[in-house]
Amino acid sequence: MIELQIKKSQDQRIMAKKNSKVTSKPVAKKASKTLSSGSTGKASKSAAGSALSQTGAPKRQTSQKAASAASKTLTDGRTSKASKSAAASALAQTPSKKKGEK
DSSP states (O other), X not given: OHHHHHHHHHHHOOOOBOOXXXXXXXXXXXXXXXXXXXXXXXXXXXXHHHHHHTBTOTTOOOOHHXXXXXXXXXXXXXXXXXXXXXXXXXXXXXXXXXXXXX
């Protein structure tokens, strides 16, 4: 009985595929510029920080919270090109979802 419950819980676990993308040096510079700007909003800085932390680190992945911030950054009309570039990089480094997963 216990063995069956353990197997069932393991089968229900959703495993995302690893994403081995990294932030390029030009995008890392834009992310740095975004972080150092005094007029940049929280969402843009969160996305830029995520992108910058993934420079040369393929094992790091964008968290769901940072991905949400990156999405807000991309849809905000007031966001600079540098911030949007960093946000796009962060979104590209989110874990891949299996087909049919929400």
